[in-house]
Amino acid sequence: MKEKEMEKKSYERPVIKPLNSGLMNKFGTRTEYTPVTHIDGVSVKSLIEEYGSPLFVFSERKIRENIRDAKRIFETRYPKVQFAWSYKTNYLNAICRTFHQEGSWAEVVSIFEYHKAVSNGVPPEKILFNGPDKTDEDLRISVKNDSLIHIDHLDELYRLIEIAGEMHKKPRVAIRVNMDTGVYPIWDRFGFNYENGQAWDAINKIMAGDKLNLIGLHCHIGTYMLTPSAYGIAASKMADLALGIKRRYKKNISYIDIGGGFASKNTLKGSYQLGTDAVPDISEYAEQIAGSLLNAGFDTDELPYLYLETGRALIDDAGFLLGTVISNKRLSDGRRSTIMDFGVNILFTAFWYDHKVSPAQEFSRFTEDTVLYGPLCMNIDVIRENVTLPPLNAGDHVVVHFVGAYNITQSMQFIALRPNVVMIDLKGESHIIRKAETMDDVERNERIPAHLENFKL
Amino acid sequence: MVKIKKNIAVSDTGFLFNPMTGDSFSVNPIGQEIIRAFQEEKGEEEILEEILEAYRVDRSTAEKDLLDFKKMLAHYKLID
Ligand SMILES: Cc1ncc(COP(=O)(O)O)c(C=O)c1O
Numbered sequence: 001m002k003e004k005e006m007e008k009k010s011y012e013r014p015v016i017k018p019l020n021s022g023l024m025n026k027f028g029t030r031t032e033y034t035p036v037t038h039i040d041g042v043s044v045k046s047l048i049e050e051y052g053s054p055l056f057v058f059s060e061r062k063i064r065e066n067i068r069d070a071k072r073i074f075e076t077r078y079p080k081v082q083f084a085w086s087y088k089t090n091y092l093n094a095i096c097r098t099f100h101q102e103g104s105w106a107e108v109v110s111i112f113e114y115h116k117a118v119s120n121g122v123p124p125e126k127i128l129f130n131g132p133d134k135t136d137e138d139l140r141i142s143v144k145n146d147s148l149i150h151i152d153h154l155d156e157l158y159r160l161i162e163i164a165g166e167m168h169k170k171p172r173v174a175i176r177v178n179m180d181t182g183v184y185p186i187w188d189r190f191g192f193n194y195e196n197g198q199a200w201d202a203i204n205k206i207m208a209g210d211k212l213n214l215i216g217l218h219c220h221i222g223t224y225m226l227t228p229s230a231y232g233i234a235a236s237k238m239a240d241l242a243l244g245i246k247r248r249y250k251k252n253i254s255y256i257d258i259g260g261g262f263a264s265k266n267t268l269k270g271s272y273q274l275g276t277d278a279v280p281d282i283s284e285y286a287e288q289i290a291g292s293l294l295n296a297g298f299d300t301d302e303l304p305y306l307y308l309e310t311g312r313a314l315i316d317d318a319g320f321l322l323g324t325v326i327s328n329k330r331l332s333d334g335r336r337s338t339i340m341d342f343g344v345n346i347l348f349t350a351f352w353y354d355h356k357v358s359p360a361q362e363f364s365r366f367t368e369d370t371v372l373y374g375p376l377c378m379n380i381d382v383i384r385e386n387v388t389l390p391p392l393n394a395g396d397h398v399v400v401h402f403v404g405a406y407n408i409t410q411s412m413q414f415i416a417l418r419p420n421v422v423m424i425d426l427k428g429e430s431h432i433i434r435k436a437e438t439m440d441d442v443e444r445n446e447r448i449p450a451h452l453e454n455f456k457l
Numbered sequence: 458m459v460k461i462k463k464n465i466a467v468s469d470t471g472f473l474f475n476p477m478t479g480d481s482f483s484v485n486p487i488g489q490e491i492i493r494a495f496q497e498e499k500g501e502e503e504i505l506e507e508i509l510e511a512y513r514v515d516r517s518t519a520e521k522d523l524l525d526f527k528k529m530l531a532h533y534k535l536i537d
Pocket residue numbers: 086089107130220222223224259260261262309310311312313405
């Protein structure tokens with residue numbers, strides 16, 4: 001019987017697809033449905049067998065490659081470079097520690113992330129504390145620890161001056177600056193504006209009081225920025241402020257922090273080019289930033305450090321989501337729809353990206369346009385509105401690419417428990433870096449008032 | 458009994474042309490086999506048995522897919 005089974009041909013669903021040239025796949029490429037059967041040499045099938053489906057998989061090799069490449073690209077263009085891992089992008093401790101092993105400091109935007117960085121072993125004086133919501137208590141902790149406090153608004157500035165006075169300590173601070181870089185809308189809700197003089201107001205306030213040690217300038221001009229020249233403009237304006245401070249107060253600014261925002265290889269919804277083709281290389285951003293800083297007019301021995309808080313561009317392509325087909329359905333207009341076992345609850349970025357999806361097994365060259373749905377019983381639960389894939393059967397696996405940034409940190413426990421997250425190390429061994437949620441994890445903090453304990457149905 | 462419209466031909470490369478409408482389609486190998494079987498006026502149960510004999514697939518999957526394929530042939534107006 002077994003032998004007879006082997007003699008049979010492998011099965012593929014019957015497919016018929018209209019050939020109208022007008023409706024060709026707008027990308028004209030086949031890369032999307034080239035099967036991806038292995039990640040870093042480990043088979044998708046075996047990963048799902050061992051850890052279940054859906055499953056997040058991170059490649060340690062890719063993370064290290066990304067940060068090393070980025071460092072090399074910047075360090076060959078500018079002499080003083082320091083990366084700080086942007087915790088919000090992905091704060092699984094194993095991920096953070098990989099970056100810290102590669103020399104990255106920590107960039108945090110809440111006291112929760114701050115404590116995470118500390119407990120990961122980041123020396124507090126190598127933590128950059130951003131964000132508009134630092135309480136007095138948060139500020140006291142960072143002052144005591146000598147962390148780098150990036151002041152976001154005037155209320156924070158005044159409170160920090162007071163706290164520094166009470167604590168008899170002079171905190172090391174930077175101000176966050178926002179500006180017009182030619183890319184709109186301007187992210188002007190964070191920090192002090194450059195063009196209208198707010199930035200100078202803050203600088204003057206700090207310098208007049210002598211309670212804070214202004215050592216840095218910070219900006220973060222946006223995220224998924226496709227225009228490298230915007231970074232050239234940002235770096236020039238920051239350098240201009242630093243040189244102005246030098247002129248006016250004889251004080252050297254020791255670092256300029258350019259924030260994050262480099263685009264990852266994902267494809268933004270509505271874009272007619274695949275992300276892998278449209279997105280600038282990190283070297284193009286580096287060229288702009290280094291060029292502006294080197295030509296700004298600093299004395300060579302007074303060049304400020306360049307800090308970078310790059311997030312998605314360093315982690316997106318190191319993360320994969322493996323999933324399984326639950327069912328196929330024909331929509332009333334004849335389109336095929338495929339229901340997957342993962343939805344926007346764990347793939348939040350499906351709202352703004354057309355994620356690349358590959359089948360995880362070999363197929364013939366026949367493909368079909370398909371809508372990919374999640375399992376959530378909600379209209380918003382769409383993974384891809386239209387994707388060209390070979391005919392997938394229930395039980396088949398897929399690999400979703402470029403999911404390393406923001407999905408782990410923004411995922412929701414909604415309708416289903418969140419799945420395992422594993423990392424494949426440099427030797428091809430897989431490790432759980434976050435266990436799948438259990439009922440107990442979810443209900444641990446719930447309380448039931450006595451009068452609701454019992455009922456009869 | 459499913460009846461494929463007259464004059465419809467499927468090439469070995471899976472190219473299907475409907476001369477009545479000018480529509481063309483691509484059909485994968487198993488789809489071609491099914492269309493040919495319909496043209497030979499085989500019944501659905503018989504076709505299903507042939508698929509199960511030739512391919513590594515369970516009955517319920519093959520049955521569901523055959524049903525869906527038939528719907529698509531109707532959707533593209535390829536059957537009477
Ligand atoms: C202050 C700050 N730094 C860095 C980042 C990381 O940005 P990205 O992932 O776009 O590189 C962010 C993200 O919004 C941010 O707000």
